[in-house]
Amino acid sequence: QLRSLNERKVLNVDTMNPNVKRIEYAVRGPIVQRAVQIEKELKEGVKKPFTEVIKANIGDAHAMGQKPITFFRQVIALCAYPDLLEDDKFPEDAKNRARRILQACGGGSLGAYSASSGIEVIRQDVAKYIEKRDSGIPSNPDDIYLSTGASDAIVTMLKLLTSGEGKTRTGVMISIPQYPLYSAALAELAAVQISYYLDEDKCWSLDVNELRRAVKAAREHCNPRALCIINPGNPTGQVQNRQCIEDVIRFAAEEHLFLMADEVYQDNVYMEGCQFHSFKKVLFEMGSEYSSVVELASFHSTSKCYMGECGFRGGYMEVINMDPDVKLQLTKLVSVQLCPSIPGQALLDLVVNPPQPDEPSYATFIKERTANLHILSEKAKMTEQVLNTVPGIHCNPVQGAMYTFPRLTLPEKAINAEQEQAPDMFYCMKLLEEMGICLVPGSGFGQRDGTYHFRMTILPATEKLKIVLEKIREFHKRFTEEFS
Amino acid sequence: QLRSLNERKVLNVDTMNPNVKRIEYAVRGPIVQRAVQIEKELKEGVKKPFTEVIKANIGDAHAMGQKPITFFRQVIALCAYPDLLEDDKFPEDAKNRARRILQACGGGSLGAYSASSGIEVIRQDVAKYIEKRDSGIPSNPDDIYLSTGASDAIVTMLKLLTSGEGKTRTGVMISIPQYPLYSAALAELAAVQISYYLDEDKCWSLDVNELRRAVKAAREHCNPRALCIINPGNPTGQVQNRQCIEDVIRFAAEEHLFLMADEVYQDNVYMEGCQFHSFKKVLFEMGSEYSSVVELASFHSTSKCYMGECGFRGGYMEVINMDPDVKLQLTKLVSVQLCPSIPGQALLDLVVNPPQPDEPSYATFIKERTANLHILSEKAKMTEQVLNTVPGIHCNPVQGAMYTFPRLTLPEKAINAEQEQAPDMFYCMKLLEEMGICLVPGSGFGQRDGTYHFRMTILPATEKLKIVLEKIREFHKRFTEEFS
Ligand SMILES: Cc1ncc(COP(=O)(O)O)c(C=O)c1O
């Protein structure tokens, strides 16, 4: 009666969850796996045409050498090991912040679970931060849910929104190109992905007519219920103007859609004339006709901006106009996994409540923050400039976020070279093998049929970024010649 | 065309995900919400028959006053703020450990994302820990997936296992009483919960005949594919003997079931004569007839045992005999949310690789660990003893874990007092209102029809635990009289 070795596993690719199989996730896909392998080969002494792999595939600032904000890490160290509160080497404001956080923790320890929606004091600090950011428009701590990175909160919202079968199945509008968390979560939930295309010729801007086209077509086969926006954009680096946000809000109101605003890059705006506008603020400035009805969830994270603290997995979402009964369900849902990481919550508290002008750490904090943002801004400009000097590469301005998504003109022969691989995957894999540069092919984010792109981050240190851009230039020329 | 204020929300209880609505989660349910309210009322000066709420509802050791392990927190502080590596006050072994962890982090920072399955060095340390624990039976780092607490990994495994529709829908066997994460995850996934009952009269032991009954009945209406075991048990506090584990493994092999062993309480064994046996070890000692075929995932966490570091959300799972193609799918699935918290991964590394006998922190570490476990053991005994002196309460020995799940004899009138509420919810709510003691009703964990229980943790500090037990004794007497 026992299983023989040849019998199939209980859990195999035919019996496993089919929704999980449908997930595609390029940011950590085959290119990145090969990059890790190549790094190992280099270590083992295998000869390559390069001595190190430079990774520009993921928005991971510290991994690329960005330094943490001193004050943030001092407070975390104090919270982790409170004996340090007796140490003269730490500034008083860091100690006060640590004491305040510990007081809000169960048993005064980072090691206790918190309320599932997060520590109350921190939710209050988040609300104050949002109020200040949005010129005084009120924010209620009861509308704030802390999360394990923004990813967690985004998936939770999509989960709440998904229901129905067949033609009544929930459809969710996402931009193309998109950050692949969205398509992956929708695949896993078996919700319907409704793609709307950003306009590459207009600097990846969002056109409401395209939203109209997409929702109309989708109503034939599903029930469109939510619209996701990433602003500033990943992978496209655009920053939406106020008018566009108003148009989107009006569209959501007309079409009865729940709005999800992914604003994790809210401090990453580089371009002269561009400015971050939160969906919350624009919504409230449009008057109660909108602000009392449009349902909105917006997301923020410790992972990006000037701090880049990805590893702490801190984040929050604010929900506006959410049905109170649904909020109870949301609270129950997040309870199941107990609570977000407390070090992550603590770090988020510092992001929303950084040193104030009258505090000893203020000057250093401002210096570090400004320096980090300044360097990013320089790198954004350099990336655009250099890439646009390469014949066959077209790069929109990097207005914000940490990425560029340039269009590649590829020779016919290269496009047909590999049947099994998308042409831009073929391109990126060759770039990795020949140059040691790790990028993600555009096909991992979605793009208009017949166009080809890659996504690269602007995060490598300035000198490395120069090398990356030079190598791309050299490679693109050689690649074009080889396949012409 | 705009929505009026009276129009229904896009997202309301009728349109939201029906699987989420089906979730029940008692550990943080109405009793706990009321407890938080009462605490606020006390602060505001509202008069109550007690001056503080004592919470014995959740396995949250630090919140109940248990102190963190000094070495662990020193290393975390060093990792968070590496300037401290220059500080003479930290022992050399803590510094070495911090340097080793930081070296394995991207950019030498806790702020970088890691590989989605966790930092490689830490997965290697986990494998070594398991090998040592299991008397040399090999463990492969490629079988280790780090997670955001054990909760995360458990939900991920259940997700992988769920497929099919109607009579072919995946069924998962879970114990009753159970830890409600399991029923909640199954509800959310719309998988079929197959309940098997633990034998209260035999100290909550697991009887394979009951497993047979349950799986046979379930085959009529679903496809049983996995069997979950919690050992040592939550909420029941039993420790399974070797024979029982062998029987369970044989049963899983015969019935072609994937085994999930929740072993987060592996160091929490108190009772003379009881010992923790890992499923992995027993499986391999049963010979290759079993060890080469039975698929097993086992789970561990930083949250319990002697360290109780719940807030760090560290954990891992080890998968044995998992189909290689499924492993690729698993790796992809965990990639979507990027990676577990790095402070949590670091803390897990310390748990699996604590100070060694030749290191300066060893003596203190052993002293602290022993003290924490000793106190838990004392409290386990005290809890059983005192509760069994109360007429109408029957309490099995607390062999392990951190809980007891005593049976209550309730008067008929109390059982019928409230139509809307389970009788043990009624009991626990009254206990909270009258005595300020917060427990969870047995109905939140599942119990045989017509029996009533509560779950309490043994975590309150010894003096507080005495008060809790005395108050329960007093309350139970009064309650019984009131309703007789
Ligand atoms: C647009 C966008 N949203 C969300 C996230 C998730 O970040 P995290 O989960 O680290 O907060 C990212 C990460 O790159 C992102 O680019």
Ligand SMILES: Cc1ncc(COP(=O)(O)O)c(C=O)c1O
């Ligand atoms: C049996 C059992 N499994 C898993 C968990 C989850 O713990 P964590 O997610 O904190 O690791 C708990 C927590 O109480 C538990 O009791």
